[in-house]
Amino acid sequence: MTEPEKRALAVRVALLLLFGGWPASWGQKLDRGEEIFRSACAACHGWDARGQDRSQVGFEQPLPDFTDCNFATREAAADWVTVVRRGGPARGFSEIMPAFGEALTREQIESVVNYLRGFCAEPSWPRGELNLPRPFFTTKAFPEDETVVTNAIHATGSPALLSHWVYEKRVSARNQVEISLPFRFLNPATGRWRGGVGDLALGYKRVIAHSLNTGSILSASVEAVLPTGDPARGFGGGVTVFEPFLAWGQLFPSEGFLQVQAGFELPTRTRDAPRAAFWRAALGRGFFQQGGDGRYWAPMVEFLADREFETGARVVWDVVPQLHVTLSRRHHIRANVGLRIPANQTAGRPVQVLFYLLWDRFDGGLTEGW
Numbered sequence: 493m494t495e496p497e498k499r500a501l502a503v504r505v506a507l508l509l510l511f512g513g514w515p516a517s518w519g520q521k522l523d524r525g526e527e528i529f530r531s532a533c534a535a536c537h538g539w540d541a542r543g544q545d546r547s548q549v550g551f552e553q554p555l556p557d558f559t560d561c562n563f564a565t566r567e568a569a570a571d572w573v574t575v576v577r578r579g580g581p582a583r584g585f586s587e588i589m590p591a592f593g594e595a596l597t598r599e600q601i602e603s604v605v606n607y608l609r610g611f612c613a614e615p616s617w618p619r620g621e622l623n624l625p626r627p628f629f630t631t632k633a634f635p636e637d638e639t640v641v642t643n644a645i646h647a648t649g650s651p652a653l654l655s656h657w658v659y660e661k662r663v664s665a666r667n668q669v670e671i672s673l674p675f676r677f678l679n680p681a682t683g684r685w686r687g688g689v690g691d692l693a694l695g696y697k698r699v700i701a702h703s704l705n706t707g708s709i710l711s712a713s714v715e716a717v718l719p720t721g722d723p724a725r726g727f728g729g730g731v732t733v734f735e736p737f738l739a740w741g742q743l744f745p746s747e748g749f750l751q752v753q754a755g756f757e758l759p760t761r762t763r764d765a766p767r768a769a770f771w772r773a774a775l776g777r778g779f780f781q782q783g784g785d786g787r788y789w790a791p792m793v794e795f796l797a798d799r800e801f802e803t804g805a806r807v808v809w810d811v812v813p814q815l816h817v818t819l820s821r822r823h824h825i826r827a828n829v830g831l832r833i834p835a836n837q838t839a840g841r842p843v844q845v846l847f848y849l850l851w852d853r854f855d856g857g858l859t860e861g862w
């Protein structure tokens with residue numbers, strides 16, 4: 493055992509003795525978040541919650557800075573409660589972060605987590621609770637650092653595989669930029685497969701309003717879809733399209749949620765593509781395994797509507813039932829499976845089997861946190 497490891501062990505043993513040996517009534521007195529933090533957490537996390545000096549704690553593992561809003565607002569309180577109750581490894585973090593589930597009551601843990609929340613003093617950062625599970629089509633209102641690869645396979649009609657790569661980058665409290673590129677592999681009537689790149693899209697999103705009290709978040713976005721694909725071969729629309737839209741996320745009690753997106757498709761040349769309006773909604777509910785500490789599942793159903801501005805055009809509807817699930821312990825790698833089912837105007841609109849893999853890059857590397 494190296495010297496820092498020994499010291500880390502000594503800290504942990506001291507804590508264990510401290511908490512393990514405490515009479516329950518004594519622990520109960522510590523009901524204020526601040527007191528709990530000072531006696532149980534500050535030795536490692538520092539009085540100012542920026543992380544105690546490495547030479548003091550005797551381990552190399554970097555400590556988080558809870559005053560850094562960019563870090564401290566990302567996770568929902570429930571995730572921190574899990575880490576404090578069950579220890580770092582419960583969410584794929586270092587085992588140096590001890591488990592306090594035996595030493596502290598749930599109320600005490602919630603109040604110390606609440607106290608930790610106070611260290612980020614800038615209200616412009618929307619809280620992680622408002623970061624709802626990502627549906628296939630309805631854009632989230634929350635600004636993200638996610639990479640998502642979505643695949644769609646035609647289950648009816650002529651065979652095709654569509655793959656859509658999205659890279660989102662949060663640039664500040666409220667702002668996010670994104671780039672996305674679709675790939676298509678088609679097997680038209682000729683029977684020969686061919687592949688190609690579709691239309692590249694650039695996007696910008698800004699959070700307009702958010703409130704944890706009401707459980708709401710509203711964003712405005714604009715996307716520019718550039719004609720990088722070859723429409724003659726079946727890839728891309730052949731015209732630049734601007735898509736301004738609003739996205740709204742709403743939490744309900746018992747882990748229920750609704751996400752809504754509505755906007756316009758405005759091609760620069762209406763000769764090649766009609767103007768259209770679209771609106772989408774995703775209704776879902778989250779379920780945690782192991783009383784909140786385990787995997788997170790979210791069954792959702794999306795309703796997609798698109799209407800061209802031409803006279804006589806009808807609203808085209810799709811229904812998309814889907815199941816979203818966390819794969820990694822840290823919940824930063826997630827998957828979603830579903831079906832896109834045309835609900836009307838079904839001619840030439842195949843049923844699609846959908847699947848995505850999502851990586852929240854801020855929470856860790858692809859191989860971390862399992």
Ligand code: HEC
Pocket residue numbers: 503504507528529532533534535536537553554555556567572573575576580584585586587588589590592604605608
């Ligand atoms: C023995 C040292 C130690 C003590 C005591 C300790 N922590 Fe930690 N804690 C850590 C370390 C180290 C990490 C970082 C783990 C990682 O990044 O892998 C951590 C991480 C965390 C995180 C996770 C942050 C994230 O990245 O999402 C939370 C929340 C947390 N601690 C809260 C607390 C609270 C509350 C207490 C007191 C009840 C406490 N810790 C006591 C060492 C400690």
